[in-house]
Amino acid sequence: MTTESKPIKNPLTLGVIGLGSMGRGAALTALARGVTTWGLDLDPAACDKVAQAGGRIAADLAELAKACDAVLVLVVTATQTEELLFGEQGLASQLKPGSVVICSATVDPTLPPLWEARLAARGLWLIDAPVSGGAVKAAAGEMTVMASGKPEAFAAAGGLLEAVAGKVYRLGDQAGVGSTVKMVNQHLAGVHIAAACEALALGIRAGADPAQLYEVICNSAGSSWMFANRVPHILAGDYQPLSTVNIFVKDLGIVLDAARKLAFPLPLAAAAHQLYLGTAGAGHGAEDDSAVIKLYAALTGIDLPVAASATAPKASP
Numbered sequence: 001m002t003t004e005s006k007p008i009k010n011p012l013t014l015g016v017i018g019l020g021s022m023g024r025g026a027a028l029t030a031l032a033r034g035v036t037t038w039g040l041d042l043d044p045a046a047c048d049k050v051a052q053a054g055g056r057i058a059a060d061l062a063e064l065a066k067a068c069d070a071v072l073v074l075v076v077t078a079t080q081t082e083e084l085l086f087g088e089q090g091l092a093s094q095l096k097p098g099s100v101v102i103c104s105a106t107v108d109p110t111l112p113p114l115w116e117a118r119l120a121a122r123g124l125w126l127i128d129a130p131v132s133g134g135a136v137k138a139a140a141g142e143m144t145v146m147a148s149g150k151p152e153a154f155a156a157a158g159g160l161l162e163a164v165a166g167k168v169y170r171l172g173d174q175a176g177v178g179s180t181v182k183m184v185n186q187h188l189a190g191v192h193i194a195a196a197c198e199a200l201a202l203g204i205r206a207g208a209d210p211a212q213l214y215e216v217i218c219n220s221a222g223s224s225w226m227f228a229n230r231v232p233h234i235l236a237g238d239y240q241p242l243s244t245v246n247i248f249v250k251d252l253g254i255v256l257d258a259a260r261k262l263a264f265p266l267p268l269a270a271a272a273h274q275l276y277l278g279t280a281g282a283g284h285g286a287e288d289d290s291a292v293i294k295l296y297a298a299l300t301g302i303d304l305p306v307a308a309s310a311t312a313p314k315a316s317p
Contacts, residue, residue, distance in 0.1 A: 010035045012158045015058070015068035017084060019046035021242065022104075022131060023074035025138025026164040028053050032141070035163045040064050065094035070160050071101055074131070077250065078107040085115060097123035100157045103175075104131050104145075106182055106251050109258065112175035116149070125153035128175035129161060130182035132189075134229075135242050142166035146185070148177035183258060186251040187269050192226035193248070193289050194272040200231055201296035210305060211235055230290040237307035239287040239294075246285040248276045 012035070016027040019041035027050045030037045039050040040058045047057045058064035061084070064071065071091060073084055081103055086092050091101060101119060103112060103126060112128035119126045126149060133143035145161050145168045147154075154161075154170065161168045171177045199222075203213045214231045217223050233239065252273040259266045275292050282298060284291040297304050 010159055010163055012036075012069040012160055013038065013067055014160050014163070015040065015064045015071040016050075016074065017041070017061075017064070017071060018074040018076075019043065019050055020074070020076075021135035022138045022143070023072070024049060025135060025141075025143065026072060026074060026131075027055055028139065029141035029165075030160070030163045031055055033163050035160065038064050038067050061089060061091060062094050065091055065099075066096075068095075069099055070157050071095070071099070072104060072129075072160075072164065073101060074104045076105060076247070078105060078111055081105050081107065082111075082115070086118065092119060092122050092124065095122075095124055098125070098156060100125045100127060100153055100160075102127045102129045102157065102161065104129050106130050106186060106254065107179055108254055109176045109179040109183055112148075112179050116175040125150065125156050126175055127153050127157060127161070128178040130178055131165070132182065132185055133166075137166065140166075145169065146171060146178040146181045148172040148179075149175050183251075183255055186248075187255045187266070189226060190248045190252045190255070190276070191268050191272045192224045193230055194275045194292055196224065196227040196230055197234070197275075197290060197293035197296060199227070200234060201293050201300065201302060204302045204304070205300055230288075233288050233290040234293055235305050237305045239284070239291045241286065241288045243289050244286055245276055245279045245289050245291055248289055249273070249280050249285065252276060 014030050014035050015038045016023050017040045019039050024046055027037050027039050031053045038056045038058050039047060041047050051057050073081055075081055084090055116126040127147055128149055129145050129147040131143050131145050137143045143165050145165045147161060147168055148171045150173055171181055200210060204210055218228050252269055255269050256273060279292050279295045282295060284294055
């Protein structure tokens with residue numbers, strides 16, 4: 001389903017906390033599909049974009065909680081999520097009984113069941129609902145939601161998950177299952193991006209034209225979704241972040257912590273994590289995750305493609 005689909009005119013009101021690339025896409029999709037939507041973010045520009053599409057911007061958590069039947073929390077970390085839920089004047093103390101909290105940050109899978117229990121004690125529902133698809137799919141209403149929670153929570157949400165996404169997978173009747181599946185997704189995504197950067201760097205060092213290499217690999221068995229999606233950033237010399245190196249420092253850290261508790265070996269994830277850590281340590285943590293190739297460039301001396309603007313002749317003074 002895309003934002004061009006027939007509006008659903010959902011009678012419930014949705015709040016979205018965190019209007020970054022994913023949260024803003026979710027809010028704009030909900031608005032396009034006829035859902036009354038409130039937003040909250042520290043960035044005035046992000047709020048303006050939602051307001052221009054017909055959304056309402058809350059001054060604080062209390063105003064948003066009072067207006068909404070369900071709240072999608074789409075921030076980056078577990079710490080941020082917990083503060084929004086249980087901090088002073090957090091959602092747990094502000095939402096009306098029967099409301100639904102939809103937690104979509106990538107977190108340790110052991111945390112959502114704890115949040116579920118604490119919210120239940122307040123008469124509130126929780127859906128553990130991490131998302132995937134990136135900024136482009138979020139904006140198009142095509143992101144994937146990996147959701148788990150009690151059937152009553154899904155019933156109370158009244159189809160609001162379907163209003164912000166292309167695919168919603170119901171994976172179990174308790175919180176934590178969704179985050180487990182997202183953890184596996186992040187394992188693969190992190191390894192695939194690192195492998196794409198390593199392979200392209202190898203090809204450049206061996207003398208292959210990177211643009212031709214990209215074309216051939218995308219039409220061969222060695223391709224992956226991440227190779228096809230991330231290598232164009234490198235070819236354009238554009239490391240403006242859609243997903244940052246630091247995100248995978250965090251997410252592969254979650255993967256490795258969970259594996260350690262299970263006494264489960266993850267040598268590929270561990271090696272990839274070291275590449276992200278090294279890239280962040282070299283000063284590229286806030287850049288696009290494809291900047292991992294810059295670590296290879298620093299180690300081997302290869303020349304990477306540069307942005308067209310960097311090679312354009314400068315005008316005379």
